[in-house]
Structures are given as structure tokens and as C-alpha cells.
Amino acid sequence: MQYVYSQNQKEADSLKRIYESGERNGEAKLELLNNLAFHSTSNFKESIGYADELINEALKSSNYLYVYRGYIQKGQTYRIAGNITEALNTFIKASEIAEKLKNEKYLGGGYLTIADTYSEIENNANAELYYQKAIAILSRTDDYITLGSAYLNSGYHYYLKKEYDQALANYKASNAIFDKLEYPIGIAYNIGNIGMVYAEQGRDLEAMQSINEAIETLEQFEDYYAISEYLSSMSNVYVSQKKFSKALEYDHKSLDMAKKYGLKKQISASNFSLSNLYEKLGNTDASLQHFKEHVLYRDSIKNLEAIENMANMRTDFEVAQEQAKTTISEQKRKNQKIILWSTIGVLFLIGILAIGLYNRNKYIKSTNKIIATEKERSDQLLLNILPEDTAQELKDNGRVEAKKFPSVTVLFSDFKGFTSYAEKLSPEELVDTIEYYFSNFDLIMDKYGLEKIKTIGDSYMAVGGLSFDKVNQAKEMLLAAKEMNDFVSKAKIDNITSATFDIRIGINTGPVVAGVVGTRKFAYDIWGDTVNIASRMESNSKAGRINISENTYQIIKNDFDCEYRGELAVKNRGEMKMYFVNT
Template structure:
């Protein structure tokens, strides 16, 4: 039966579950599915004519108002991606809930569960109580569809407890309705009605039309199961009227099959067929696989009753095709049991026949029968031996795969610490020979005012801010083939031209520095969470260095030489938003970049040195 928010529609007599949901839409009060709204917003989104600050809400509105499950899934994925870029936990959770609902309506229950569990994990980590409650009853709904009553009730109770604590009226009412639905599907009508009544009180109190509509439909289907057709028809028609206004078609499709049942009991075949056909048309229009299957089955039954066996058979074939595409585990187990019982019965018949024949020819074929028995025993032994070898082979393969995965994991971790060439040498020889490089470009970066903020900022926020910048710096230097050496506080050190010497290392180092400046400037304009942002100083020098690995337990790849010290001085003599380079570096890049000569500047422990600001790539 239909429910609000992850609403499950279930036919107790058919043991088939259907799922309707809009649980995550209640982040915005008064939601109702509206395809016209979705189409209008989609046109704006595709045109690109919108404010970036409105992007997440727009994607949510498009996805949540979609009647087409394929489009709903596509926009939920876009929402997740955009929310991760903007670091919006609320919309990441909404996106995963929306993705799960779309997958569930498409009949892909295992992937739907994965998406719901991911939403629950994030909500739990971020202590988003209301979202955690929604994710719990979404998970419960999927278990309910699968026929796993124990797991379904467990997660419903979890959701109800959380939502009561959060005072989240809409989702609490929804969870109560869903739990009542599961009790209904398991034949516990009294328990179901208690949950429906509790839910209905909440929906009416907060004047929530779609919740009221689903409850009317639920109660109508209870009356239908009890044979009270008139009361059932009144409630279901009222539910359909509300849902048509809200353009929520999935529950309408299900309710129409119940209306068909009511008119079937009244022997009004034409009305019964008309309702069933309307149900199928709606399900096909919006890609609702489970309901397409059930509507085809209902039409098959109706045409069978009126003697039109050709049409009945055609609809039944369609029912089987769609049913098989969304078959749950419980149905598969039941089918397996039926098939096994059939095969056992067949084998037993064959054995009985053989025994009778053996009795007739007992004296003549005694020796032959003995050979047959021995052969059977040998075959059984061979079979068990083969099974044992097969399972042993599978175990060995799994063990090898685990070992290989751990080896790959160790190699990957080592490559995160050392350059590939150095890591290979360390694994092969147990140590690394220091190497001299005649020409290397060394870059240092430093954030202006970082020490002041470090004294006043919470440790976790400080680390989070530094990680935000350094993670992007890692991407940039990887793009230009540079080697990260280390970070010291807010200082970031990298080098070009090692461990593999190259001719253009100075150019690539400057290009990376320009991209870092661009990123730091952009970060100050795109700051939706109002986080601390900095200006960066960068210094670069080119010269000879010695590179090697230090330490015996915690390895560290490092470089030494006067060129390194001078690069550090270039950074400290730079200015916010500027790239300060030495004469050595300028000589190598002057034909490729616009540079501004600063003249000779006093450098600590080095005397006067020529310095240059790099402003941009040469036009």
C-alpha cells in the first residue's frame, strides 16, 4: 500500500511489493511532485543562465519534481557531484537519497540499498539526525520490498525513534505509515491500522495533502482486503483525486489496480478492465517496472475471466518479462524450492520404475545390478572429490588475490612517499644511493598571515584549511611532472628536473606556480562555507642539488644544496600573489614568460642578488 516518503505499496494477497518515495523532498516544506516545475528549471539549468549559488537547490528541485525515473537518477548524480565540489553535506545526503529512490523505482534494489546506506553513513558522521532517520526508513522500505520483515521492522523502529527525537513531523508520519504497510503486507491488519491512524493524525495536524492522500489509499486497500468495497472505493477515489492534483502517478497506478479488484468482485468487467488499463498506461508512461508487471498480470486475469485467452496470454507474457527484471531474493528462493521439489519428484519416479524392473529381472541381472551400484558409488565419490578440489582451488585463488591486493596496496603507499625510481631501488637493494642533479628548479610556497590564524584557529579547522590548498597543489605539480619534496607547516616544497632530468623543468615549475596563484585567487571568490582564505608567496631558484632518502623506518625523500637555500630565500623575499625567481631561473624562462626585474635585493647570508617577478606567459 502507498506511503509517504519511501512509501511502500504492497499487495498482501499477491506477496508483491511496490515502492513509492519522496522522503528526501521534505527538506523543503510543502513539496509535491510537479513535472512542469522540473521542465521549466531544466531549461534554465541547460541554458546556464543562473547564479552558481542557486545550482544545488536547482538540481534538487529538478530531480525531486521529475516523474521520469531515468531523468531523476541522472539529476541525482549531478547533484551529488556538484555538492561534493561545493562541500555541502546536506545536499550530498539529499543526492544519495534521491539516487536510491530512482534506482528503487527502476527495480535495482541492491544498488538502491548501497546508495541509502551511504546516505546513512554520512548523516551519522555529520550528526544529521533528521537525515539519518530518513535514510533508516528508506533502507527499511527496500527490505520490506524484498520480503525481509525482520530487517524492515528493525530499521523502521530505528527511524521512528530518531525522528521522534528530532521532532521531524513529516518524516515521522511517513515512517509510521511505512511500518504499517509492512505489517499489512504480512497479514497483521490490526497493527497496520494502529500505525496508519497515528500517521494520519500527524498529517492532518500539519495539513500535509500528499500524506493524507497516501493514508486514504492505504485505508482504502485495507477495506478492499476485508471485502468492504464501498468504503474502499470512497477512500481510494479521494486519494486518487488528491494525487492527480499533485501529479504523483506511481501510487495512482497501484490504487487503480485495487479499483479494478473492487469492480471485478461486482462482476462489472468493463469497469474492472478500464481501471487496470489506466494503471498500465500510467506505469508505462513513467517507466515503473514493478507496476507494469502487476498491471499486466491484472489485465491477464481479467481477460481470462471473460474468455479472451489470446489477450490474457499476451498480458501474462508481459507480466513475466517485467517481473523477472525486478525479481527479489525471496521470490528466487521460492522458485528454487518449487523447481527442486519438482526435480526430486521426477528422480523419485525414475527410482521407483528402476526398482520394479529390477525386481522382475532380479535373478538374471544380479551381477549387472551390483556393477551399477558400485559405479554409482564411485561416481558419487569422484563427484565429492572433484567438489573438494574445486573448492580448494577457489580458496587458493582467493588467497592469492588477497596477497596481490595487499602487495599492490603497499606499493601504492610507497609511491606516495618516494619517487617511482627511488621506490624501486629501495625495494631491490634495501637502500638508496644519493644522486647529484646538475640543474633542478626548486619551488617554495608560503601563506601570508598563516601564523596569526594558526594561533587563533581550532586545530581541526587549521588542518582542514591547509589540506584544502595542499591537495590542489598536489594535483597541479602532478600535472606538470614535478616532484613533491615535503611540507613544513604552511610551507610547500617541490622540484622539477628530478628524479628524471629534463630540459624544460624551469618552464614547467613556473607554469605550476602560475596555476597555484590562480587557484589561491579563485578560492577567495568561491567560498560558500565562509572558510579562512590566504594569499600565497612563491619563490623559485634553479641550480644543482643532491637528492636521496633519509631515515631507516619512516623514509623521506629530500634534496640538499645551496640552490635549495636560495629558493627558500626567494620565497621569503617574494610578495603575496607574486612569483619571485632568481637570475638562474630567469635565464631559462625569459623567452616564455613576461618578467619584471626587481633589481638587486639583499638576501640573508647571500649578499645582493638579482630577482624577478613572473607575471604571465609571453603573448
């Protein structure tokens, strides 16, 4: 989705100086915080911080218009950063406040943000319902910019559904509004989006002209999210023309811009586009690497179960409010019947209560045994997902604080030639084969007291050192890696599964931050430069070898026979020292 209120980093820097001076108070300070949150969306933490301060300050003075604006700005920042669950939750809060204020401008804007978010998670029915409501309400106001945005974003929704005629109709309605207002960024969005439709329709020349015109305008406003998306569209045009080198150039420009400004959704999309493009060119290694990064970012922004649970609970809160009004009137008519039947029910219960007390005592004893068994089972399941200390913290507090670990050892592995094998196997054979290897890797990790973090496709990730114990976790990880390598070699000789592989392993040691992602479907994960370097060690390893970084080598060099490889070029890292561990 695109939003036609242009952010500006220079403006943000100017506003920061005013904020730091402490000269603004009252409503002037609220407006300052609102503008800071809006113009700082390229810095996620700063924008969220300003939005939270705006909400808190506005609540203190009961200024609910600015409470609404704070939630809107906070939701937009979450959306841009890829945290869709929090974005939807925050937009719903904003719309509830607008409903209480009976302010149609704000209510229409709130419905628009909800529609955009539902569209992003492909809940099409709810997206279209809220787009219709937003347009209907905003058409009764003089907020033409937001009305133009509603047509623009609903057009993009239909574009994603490949309903190109409806998309073009909405873009043209939006453009008519922005053209009348002489609003350049809104016009640029419509021109660029129309260009994307032309690209899908095979109208390449018109597509390139429109997209280039949009990019030229948006560069003036530093709107990198839209530019990154339009660069990907340009790549698609060049692919259709079989100009693959130009397509690669534009896709890499899109990816670099998305990474620079932390645009997770576009990072995922650009990686997916590059994966497909490299596959067409026959570069399977590059294709697989970009596909892995696509999956990594896609999963980080789409915790689908949490989002769908939220969608089920709050599919359409306006309809729910109307239903609540009907229920109240019906309830008044039923009250007398309820009182009558409640009295009869209470008398009946008193009668059977005496009989039930004896049986209840016996039942409680047997039930307690069942509860104890089930509690033990649920505790064990939780330990299968989370480390023991983390699981206990979750049970005690209902949440888990992120922790920084000064030194852990991270392992990545993947199978050489996995993609070509995967194409030849049936889905059942592929799953059974991966399960065979990964389940045995899990046993090896348990043996050495290490934690598996996750698997992505054929990639396996584990870490040692999350328990703050005195064990030499780097040495333990190397021993585990050797066993993994030996197991894979033996499996290849024994030919037990439908396909056999060679394994590449990479290891690095350093600090990480660890925590739990999600609220209903828990996932334990780690973040930091240490993780990225470990992944680079794996991608620079060779079949049947364990490749380690300089950090890990300095810890284990007296315990293992290592072979210095020299300083090798690493993507986005320059040259790094690497070592093979001889097995």
C-alpha cells in the same frame, strides 16, 4: 511504498530553464540540482544525471548534507524505476553519511528508505527493524513530514503482510500528523491506503469512496505511481462485485499509466492482475500474454540473488557498527596474547618451512594442473551464459559495456495450448517436457551460430547477428526456425514426451542494444523496439507457422517462399505488414 513529497513536472521544466541559464552557483546550485533530481523522477536518466552531478559538486565543496540528499534522490529514482539492488546500495551510502554527520533527521530518513527497500524485497525482519529505528529517531526531531511518511510506509508494509489492524493503526497515526500539518498529499496517501485495506476486508463502498477521493487529490500532484496502484485496487473491488468489465477497465487504466511513466513494478503488478482477470473470463490467450509480461517485468526488477547477497552482507549496518565497537575493546585486551602466540607461531613456522619447501614444489606442479582444468571448466560455463566476445570482455575488464548492434534478427516462439497442458501434468513431467524441447532448440541455435537469450515459461527467445560478422544472420535464423518447426512436428508424431504441442514462431530484424544485467548472477539480454516487434510477430503467428516482419522479409525474400498476409493490427503498434514463411 509511497513518498509524500510531491513531484511536479511543471516545476521540473521551470527549474531546467534556471539550470540551463547557468545563473546558480555554490549552495544555490546544489539546491537547484537537488530539486531537479526530485521533480524529474518520471525521466529516469535525467533524474539520475542531476543526482550524480549534485553528489559530485557537493563532494568538491565538502558539503556532506547535499551529498546525503544526492544519494537519497538517486536511490528514490532507482526504486521507482525498479532497480532495487542499486536503490538499496545507494540508501545505505546515504545513511552512512548521516551517521558521520550525527544528524538525526537525515539518519531517520535514511533508515526509512532502507526499511522501504527491504520491505519491497520482502525481507520482513530487516524492514520492521529499520521502521522501528526510523520512527524512534524521527520522533525526537521536528521533521514531522518524514515521521508521517515512516508511519505511512510501515502501514503499507503491514498491509502487504495482511496484518490489517496494524496497517490501519499506522495509517491513522500518519494521517493525524499530516492533518495537523494540513499536508494534502500525505492525507491523500493515507485515505487511499485505508481504502485498499477496506477493499481487502470486503468493505467495498468505503473502499471505493476512499480510493476515489485519494485519486482526485493525487491527480493534482501528477503522482502517477500511487494513482496507478489505486486504480488496481479499484479493479479488485469490482472483481469482488463480479463487475468484470469495470475491473478490466480499471486494470487497463493502471497498466497504461504505468507504461507511460515507466513504472516497472506497477507494470508487473497490473499485468498479473489482468492475467488473473482474463483467466476468470476464460480468455486464456490474453491471460497467458499478460502473465508473460508480468514475469518479464518482475524478473527485471528483482534480481533476487544479487539483492539477497547484498542483504546478507549489509543486513543491519548500524548493529554491525555497535558490534565493531565491542570488538575494538575486546581486541585491546587480546593484543598481548596475540603478540605472544604470534611469536611462538612464527618460530614454529620457520621450523617447518624447510621441510615444507620440498613438498611444496611437488604440490605446486600437481595443483597447477588442477587449476588449469578448473579454469577451462569455468571458461566453458561462462560461454554457456554469455557470447564469446562478451565473456572475454568480462574476464578482461570485470564488467561489460552495453553495445548497440545496427542489425540483428530476433526470434520468439511459444507453444499453443501450453497453459491447458501444464494444468494436467505433474511438475516433474512439465519440466522434463519443456527441457526436451528447449535443449533441442539450443542445439539448433548452436548449429547456425545463433545465441539463445532466455526462456520465460514456454517462450523461447534467440538472436542472430551479435558477432558483427558477415554472415546473413536473417537467413540463418529462418533456417533455424524451420528446423525448430520440423522438430516440434516430428516430436508430435513420435509422441516421445508426456505432452506434445504446436509451435508459433515470430521473427523481426533491426537494431538492438545488448549487455549484461546483474553483478553476481550474470544474464545477457537485448533491448529495443526490434525485440518488441519480434514478440508481436510471435503473438500474431499461427500454430506451425513462422510469421516475419516487413524488415526481415526484405532481407530474405529471394531465399525463401513467403506468403503475404496483409497489414494486421498489432497491439500498441497500429497495422504492420506480415508474411508467413512457407515450409
